[in-house]
Amino acid sequence: MAASEPSRYLARSLPRALVPSSRHQALCWRRNASDQASSRSPSAAISDLESTSLSTSVSDDVVKSFKPIERARARKTQLPRSRYQFRSPKYDRGPLHPHRPPPPSDPSSRVFVPGPFSLPRVEQTWQSTVASDILTLLYVHNPPGFKPPPKAPRLRTWDESSPYHKNRPLRGPRGGDVLRLLRKPITFNNIPKIERITLHSYVKKAATENSSWLHVAGMALQAVSNVKVETFKSKTSVAQWHIAPGRDTVAVKAELRGENMQHFFGKLVDIVMPKLKDWQGVKGSSGDSSGNITFGLEPEEMALFPEIEVNYDMYPPKMIPGCHITIHTSAATDKDARLLLSAMGVPFYGKLVN
Amino acid sequence: MRPLSPVLASLANVFRIPITRAPVRPTLTNEILKSTSPRSFSTTSALSKRKEGYRGDRRILLIRYFLHHPLTPRPLRFSRTRFLRHWTIHRAWNLYQANQRRTHELELQRQWQSMQAACEELRTGAGDGGKLFRKSMIKTGVFRDLVPIEYARLQTEGPGREGWNHEWKRD
Numbered sequence: 001m002a003a004s005e006p007s008r009y010l011a012r013s014l015p016r017a018l019v020p021s022s023r024h025q026a027l028c029w030r031r032n033a034s035d036q037a038s039s040r041s042p043s044a045a046i047s048d049l050e051s052t053s054l055s056t057s058v059s060d061d062v063v064k065s066f067k068p069i070e071r072a073r074a075r076k077t078q079l080p081r082s083r084y085q086f087r088s089p090k091y092d093r094g095p096l097h098p099h100r101p102p103p104p105s106d107p108s109s110r111v112f113v114p115g116p117f118s119l120p121r122v123e124q125t126w127q128s129t130v131a132s133d134i135l136t137l138l139y140v141h142n143p144p145g146f147k148p149p150p151k152a153p154r155l156r157t158w159d160e161s162s163p164y165h166k167n168r169p170l171r172g173p174r175g176g177d178v179l180r181l182l183r184k185p186i187t188f189n190n191i192p193k194i195e196r197i198t199l200h201s202y203v204k205k206a207a208t209e210n211s212s213w214l215h216v217a218g219m220a221l222q223a224v225s226n227v228k229v230e231t232f233k234s235k236t237s238v239a240q241w242h243i244a245p246g247r248d249t250v251a252v253k254a255e256l257r258g259e260n261m262q263h264f265f266g267k268l269v270d271i272v273m274p275k276l277k278d279w280q281g282v283k284g285s286s287g288d289s290s291g292n293i294t295f296g297l298e299p300e301e302m303a304l305f306p307e308i309e310v311n312y313d314m315y316p317p318k319m320i321p322g323c324h325i326t327i328h329t330s331a332a333t334d335k336d337a338r339l340l341l342s343a344m345g346v347p348f349y350g351k352l353v354n
Numbered sequence: 355m356r357p358l359s360p361v362l363a364s365l366a367n368v369f370r371i372p373i374t375r376a377p378v379r380p381t382l383t384n385e386i387l388k389s390t391s392p393r394s395f396s397t398t399s400a401l402s403k404r405k406e407g408y409r410g411d412r413r414i415l416l417i418r419y420f421l422h423h424p425l426t427p428r429p430l431r432f433s434r435t436r437f438l439r440h441w442t443i444h445r446a447w448n449l450y451q452a453n454q455r456r457t458h459e460l461e462l463q464r465q466w467q468s469m470q471a472a473c474e475e476l477r478t479g480a481g482d483g484g485k486l487f488r489k490s491m492i493k494t495g496v497f498r499d500l501v502p503i504e505y506a507r508l509q510t511e512g513p514g515r516e517g518w519n520h521e522w523k524r525d
Contacts, residue, residue, distance in 0.1 A: 107440050125509045127458055132465055137496050141473040188462040212414045219417045316411055335497040342500035
């Protein structure tokens with residue numbers, strides 16, 4: 001773009017007669033990588049493309065019935081002009097507004113994201129191998145006509161021993177107040193799958209020193225993940241670091257889905273994990289008991305990602321952040337998620353806690 | 355009145371031609387007389403006297419520039435026919451993907467149903483009172499041993515014949 005600027009000004013300053021038309025074929029010295037060499041010679045290309053459509057003869061009745069003006073007049077409502085360009089409204093003002101943005105799947109929408117443009121290796125592996133493996137490993141046979149015995153309700157009622165029990169909310173489950181996710185038997189329609197990956201890094205120095213730490217951390221995460229990062233303020237107060245809740249922006253997060261996620265996971269498993277020194281694997285007790293596994297990477301391990309490695313000089317070395325990687329799977333329990341991840345190439349060590 | 359050009363103004367100053375406009379700059383004498391600070395005379399301003407102008411890291415400067423660069427593309431705007439073409443391709447691509455997904459789901463369902471049929475046959479028709487079936491339903495070790503790391507490899511175009519370097523030793 002910058003190279004074409006002087007010529008534009010030059011053309012404007014010179015009298016029009018001296019400057020040949022910029023559309024002229026011979027002057028078109030710029031060639032993009034996308035167009036072929038043959039497309040520069042129009043006659044050959046046209047004869048190549050349109051030989052059939054030019055040579056075909058149209059029958060007479062078709063020619064006679066072709067009346068574009070009458071057809072246009074017969075229309076109840078006029079078509080938009082050929083140059084008509086639909087501009088999606090910026091804001092959705094609700095169902096009663098006459099002018100609403102199109103759905104995000106529509107190419108004219110402002111939030112339309114084209115793609116996916118590649119078939120990531122992770123997706124392919126899951127489809128061809130991992131899904132049927134897990135399906136086989138976790139198959140539980142029930143004879144036809146089998147009905148599982150009804151279970152007790154998870155939220156218990158109060159025994160009416162006291163008059164104060166009336167209208168109380170139900171009691172929580174035994175052994176804690178947490179209602180765990182229900183694990184349904186794994187069949188062909190609920191095979192665990194990676195849903196999204198969250199990269200998160202807490203940058204302490206962003207509060208104690210200056211914002212450049214946060215910016216470098218965000219840039220590193222963006223480079224690794226191909227997703228715009230979000231920043232977060234501290235929710236807790238850390239007295240030693242002089243961090244106050246709601247005041248200091250201390251964390252960056254990137255949430256990967258779809259294609260970005262698959263490519264990131266592929267890089268993580270294929271490139272970064274084999275290079276980690278003295279790394280046993282992900283700890284077996286990791287996980288939030290609902291199918292999401294978290295582990296962390298140190299700053300020097302983050303630098304092993306190819307995007308950072310090839311451009312290592314771009315970042316001040318001490319500012320490269322470590323990060324937490326949370327892999328959210330569609331499994332309802334940690335053991336299913338661990339089975340899925342181990343089938344995808346993530347090693348686990350230690351006692352496996354569910 | 356038009357402001358004088360700098361050249362004319364300096365000429366007027368040199369030749370002491372009185373100009374009706376008040377001088378923009380305070381004269382040097384006034385400045386010196388008014389200033390009571392003990393600063394020694396210098397034409398260099400305090401900011402440019404500092405050794406370097408920007409003390410930060412140039413890499414951080416660049417990172418900040420690119421981080422805050424608005425890269426949001428404008429929405430696609432096409433004329434009628436081009437939009438229709440685009441929309442057609444988009445719909446066709448979505449349809450193709452949906453078909454592929456559907457095929458994959460059906461394939462998994464087929465596998466599951468044939469597993470079920472095989473297990474039912476093993477349970478009732480094997481003639482051993484269902485012993486083999488009971489053996490096959492034991493799940494110990496599935497969640498404990500997980501998938502061996504040698505098998506947990508992502509697919510590649512040309513996988514190695516060995517798949518695992520058994521001779522590898524830590525240096």
